[in-house]
Amino acid sequence: MEAASLFIYDPNEMKYRFHDDHPFNQKRLDLTTDLLRHTGALSTSDTQKPKQADEEELLLNHTREYIDAVKKLSRSSEQSPDYELADKFGLHTDDTPFFPGMHEITSYVVGGSLIAAHAVMQGKTKRALHLAGGLHHAMPNKGAGFCVYNDASIAIAAIRKTYKARVLYVDTDVHHGDGVQWSFYTDSDVCTFSIHETGRYLFPGTGGVQERGDHQGFGWSINLPLEPYTEDESWLASFTEVFERVLSAFKPDVIVSQHGCDAHAFDPLAHIHCSMNIYLHIPRIIREAADRWCGGRWIALGGGGYDIWRVVPRAWSLLWLEMIRHPLPDLLRSDPRTRLPETWLERWRRESPVPLPLYWLDPADEWEPMPRRKEITLRNKVITELAMIYLPT
Numbered sequence: 001m002e003a004a005s006l007f008i009y010d011p012n013e014m015k016y017r018f019h020d021d022h023p024f025n026q027k028r029l030d031l032t033t034d035l036l037r038h039t040g041a042l043s044t045s046d047t048q049k050p051k052q053a054d055e056e057e058l059l060l061n062h063t064r065e066y067i068d069a070v071k072k073l074s075r076s077s078e079q080s081p082d083y084e085l086a087d088k089f090g091l092h093t094d095d096t097p098f099f100p101g102m103h104e105i106t107s108y109v110v111g112g113s114l115i116a117a118h119a120v121m122q123g124k125t126k127r128a129l130h131l132a133g134g135l136h137h138a139m140p141n142k143g144a145g146f147c148v149y150n151d152a153s154i155a156i157a158a159i160r161k162t163y164k165a166r167v168l169y170v171d172t173d174v175h176h177g178d179g180v181q182w183s184f185y186t187d188s189d190v191c192t193f194s195i196h197e198t199g200r201y202l203f204p205g206t207g208g209v210q211e212r213g214d215h216q217g218f219g220w221s222i223n224l225p226l227e228p229y230t231e232d233e234s235w236l237a238s239f240t241e242v243f244e245r246v247l248s249a250f251k252p253d254v255i256v257s258q259h260g261c262d263a264h265a266f267d268p269l270a271h272i273h274c275s276m277n278i279y280l281h282i283p284r285i286i287r288e289a290a291d292r293w294c295g296g297r298w299i300a301l302g303g304g305g306y307d308i309w310r311v312v313p314r315a316w317s318l319l320w321l322e323m324i325r326h327p328l329p330d331l332l333r334s335d336p337r338t339r340l341p342e343t344w345l346e347r348w349r350r351e352s353p354v355p356l357p358l359y360w361l362d363p364a365d366e367w368e369p370m371p372r373r374k375e376i377t378l379r380n381k382v383i384t385e386l387a388m389i390y391l392p393t
């Protein structure tokens, strides 16, 4: 096993929490790291803590006006919040309500993604993972979709500024990676590729195949909007086909990927119907691409994922296991009925409001096929073809 990967984490990152009833729940970080420990795949020597990003770093993607507003709302006492200010900057919504300490904790999350980016670009490690990151909906002057600061955009901007590398951003979250796309929409050195459920039915409503970038960046925003109820085979075929072409057309120096795992059928916020199988395959596809095109340089971030018990711990553990070249992903390819560690199940079973899965993958024979599978696959093929036609050659 090579020791070429860095895991950025601090339990403090669980404090990125809007309120007790909000679906964005970083307890999933605890569940995931605990699963990795019970698998014997996470050591303290691989782990590094984030540090808070400073204002100069936040300014790489956000306006001073917005940062000042976040700071002020972060200090707001419950008696006298400035709702007008919060409204103006998208921080007074059900999705993204301001909360005390929001500036400090989100700057800390940004700092984690920056450490990951610098460690990889300076050759200290080949691959780095920061699961608390991936807040891809935040805009330069607006919070949105559970995201206050956009750590992905800031990390990419830092890579551009310091190392001048060409960055390929790959976003497999079920929601369109809009914040990152708009940040680099006119940039020919940053390519954004987002595969997601079509915005016809899902937040944020953008990510159509015709959003292709502008000016110098024309052609380097690539969107693959899939049909609701898309299943593994069609999802993976669409992703692989376009991703291969993006790589050979763009020739990146480094890959930054966002690993929201809300395209799983169990996820309560979206309608894609994939199983754990795609979360076994995505990390291998990206790792091999980074090895082939980027000398291995790969920065991976977390993202969405709202079934925090049954989906996120397995999906994100599989990501790290692939990054450290652990034997388990290969074992799962030959034996999909490999069980989760009994000690982990034992620890969390009582607390989980739903029965925990017993296996790393979802057993295929318990998986009902969708009634419109043929039609959905065909529609996805058409959109995949179109995305390929639109790609620069």
Ligand SMILES: [Zn+2]
Pocket (backbone or CB within 6 Å): 173, 174, 175, 260, 262, 303, 304, 305
């Ligand atoms: Zn999402």
